[in-house]
């Protein structure tokens with residue numbers, strides 16, 4: 001019986017609420033598919049600070065290292081907001097995890113079911129069938145990590161701040177490989193987004209992606225787009241994209257834009273794949289909902305568990321190579337929503353059900 005060894009870092013506020021529902025779905029699927037689950041829970045974020053004095057305790061990191069994947073909730077919230085910036089849960093837990101495991105490829109499906117188009121700020125006539133696109137964001141390079149990164153006083157007394165945008169060809173090649181794999185599993189259409197009319201890093205980005213696809217993936221239809229145009233096209237006509245790939249900061253902004261046009265954060269999952277392989281020879285990855293800890297609704301039992309549940313599907317697909325159970329979970333979520341099960345974030349003022357009842361509907365659909 002295949003064993004799925006993964007760390008469960010539920011985090012704060014709605015994190016544990018939606019995580020326990022995701023585990024219910026996973027246990028159900030595991031039983032039906034003959035999979036053994038070895039899920040090890042550990043504190044992270046605010047829970048790490050409260051129980052162990054730091055957002056990413058050593059014990060938590062060790063459990064992650066001993067696992068084949070991390071199922072992550074979300075961290076942070078008002079309780080820890082007064083801490084110094086570098087001790088804040090997100091900065092002191094998520095960023096070190098990304099760095100420690102070189103989680104360079106962030107995969108975010110932008111999925112809006114036809115039944116939920118009213119949740120999108122885009123007019124329904126522009127997206128009659130909903131939205132179905134994928135954003136691939138480079139996550140460990142570019143402006144957020146380049147050095148020098150500093151603020152200094154100049155000889156004339158003025159203050160100057162510097163961030164550095166830097167990319168190596170090898171960093172671009174490995175994200176191009178991830179993007180090609182994603183495109184191959186869909187319509188074989190890939191759009192690379194950059195600012196090659198202004199930035200040196202973008203000139204290298206465009207050339208590297210072009211060369212990589214020409215050499216390794218002639219079956220992929222590759223196009224290029226400037227990021228300012230992409231920001232417009234995403235709201236004008238999102239489905240003109242299938243898979244798009246872009247560098248860290250552009251991806252940060254475009255993926256949030258994509259989240260907004262897809263309606264509720266409660267529906268959006270994400271995968272961050274590492275450079276390393278797990279014990280199965282597959283990518284080590286961290287899987288989490290696109291949203292945060294939603295303190296405004298925490299403890300009320302109304303959070304939408306779908307994003308966390310869909311994140312488990314991504315974990316099965318990428319870190320365990322289990323396409324069938326992954327697709328089953330995705331289909332069950334879609335069926336539950338299609339048949340009218342709605343948490344308050346996707347109910348548009350109509351009747352809504354709670355977190356647990358939503359999971360029950362997904363289990364019934366399974």
Ligand code: NAD
Nearest residue numbers: 074075076077090265266291292293294296297303304345
């Ligand atoms: P948020 O994503 O937590 O919430 C934004 C809005 O979306 C809220 O109205 C919330 O109720 C709603 N929402 C989010 N997830 C939902 C769900 N599953 N079901 C129903 N509604 C949902 O963003 P925020 O309020 O800006 O941040 C709250 C905290 O989360 C902050 O401390 C922030 O730093 C943290 N955060 C953590 C992560 C992470 O751990 N990866 C990501 C983003 C924000």
